[in-house]
Amino acid sequence: MEKSSIIEISKLVKRFPVGGDFFTALDDINLSLSRGEFTGIVGPSGSGKTTLLNILGSLDVPSEGEVTVLGNKISTLSHKQAAQLRNGHIGFIFQTYNLLPVYTVYENVEFPLLLLKTLARDREKAVLEAIEWVGLTDKIKSKPAQLSGGESQRVAIARAMVKKPEIVLADEPTANLDSENSHHILRTMEKLNTELNTTFVFATHDEKVMSYLKRMIRLEDGKVAQDEWISERKVAS
């Protein structure tokens, strides 16, 4: 498996204005993530997990320091360049699924490919394949309101994976799911990680997710408190 670095974080600081002052959400983060990782950023609420994920996804920019994703320095990207990076190389999975409510399952999964200007013939093939990965072929014409939470999140995974991105950023993907659905989702992602060598980065504090991770980066008060490879932890235990 190729282990080249695709995310480099150096001295990252992120501050938000609060009242007349600033709140430091991330403080001096230094990390490197390689292709094909199945990594979780864990920690309690307010520890900066989602903020870090947003910066990795070029939805936000660092206040200080440098974040390089697939060779792109996030702080120097224009809106258009950031959109192109997300469109072409990054898939998002959200806690609340964020499916487009008026679209069918097929249309939701198809959406990123429309932005990529993929040919109709290739688009259809890719969408059907992605929906098959997550086992929702029988729900292809359903609208999000007709789906259960687990099914909705599987559609979100298919949507994130349909363009076969290098990186998938998943923000609390199991927070709204029951145990059975959570494991189903995680197994699906684990399979995709193995088969497609896609890098998965989770922001989570869910124990179920943690049990699947190969690497766990623990944030506390915006700082990296622990960076642990699970195989090492298992060996240690």
Place this chain on the structure above:
Amino acid sequence: MDIRKKGSKLNYTVMMSIKLALRNLLGAGLRTWLNVIVLSFSYVIIIWYQGLIDGWNVQARRDMIAWEIAEGQFWHEAYDPYDPFTLEESHALIPEVLLKENIASILITQGTIYPDGRIQGVILKGIDKNQQVLRLPTDRLVKENGEIPVLIGKRMATNNKLNEGDFLTLRWRDSNGTFDATEVRIAGIFKTDVPSIDQGHVWLALDDLQQMTQSQGEATMIIAGTASLGGVDVPGWTFKDHDFLLADLNQIIKQKSVGGSVMYILLLILAMLAIFDTQILSIFRRQKEIGTFIALGMTRKQVVRLFTIEGGMTSVLAALVGAIYGIPLLIVQNNMGYAMPYNPDDLGIAISEVIYPSYSIGLITGTILIVMITATIVSYMPARKISRMNPTDAIKGKIQ
């Protein structure tokens, strides 16, 4: 498989936006259709009202040309229709240059009639009974049994309780100022939408009136039957073209159009408010969706374009819905006409009891274009707010 193979770049982004906008609109269900229906009312009512004004304009011009002004009029230089004192002096021999042309000569003087013992001042107009220029039934002005035949309009007949075949005492002054009177017979009552040749008018044969007023061979005005006569220079006579003769009508139509424009604008504002309101609400209600669009790789410009096209497409759907119920309604209205809710005689202008609307291609396409352009602009304004949205807050629906 490389799924990122590019499709045709030609207009792809715009076509994609149109496709997504249509998908969003149709997917939004009732919200979309309520807007569409409100906007379609605007289309139909604007086209109906403007069509009515245009129909009136067309009918009034057509009737005035047919009954009163034809292709223009030569006026004796002293003639002033607003000054009855000029009538005594404003007649002269019919110019020879016009005698062989297609014309209708009219001699005008004042007179008095006594219907049912009442006294009423009238305008006496003598017109060539063989004329083919105006629609007046002048062929009925042929003398029988030595009686002087006259024509009056239906309004005049109704107001004075006169009927065809009735005799009427008529008094006038000849060119020497001497009063004279005689009995005339109502040979015909004509119905016209042009009150200015009906109310207070008594029409006689030109030769009868010339004889009565001792003005042989003379006329006050000459109606041109062909447009080319407008270029003929006749000393002592002034040619009045359509622009001059229809000026009053044009002025009234213009005023009506301005009044119509107010309604036009009010309707547009109403419809645009509905779109604006929907768009503003959409920006906030759909912020999670907008955040998702951006997270999935849409640029802010693309999102703004998508929302703008959605608004614009509302007007396209409204045009289609408006066409579904509007075309049959307007066709029925066109066939049945619009009955004036008040007596059009009171207006003193050429207006029919029933107006048939006129829907021109220009009116329809112009209305559709104006509504579409306005709807698109109105949609663009709130959509610009999207460009100021923080996507990380939008994704979570945090923006208030």
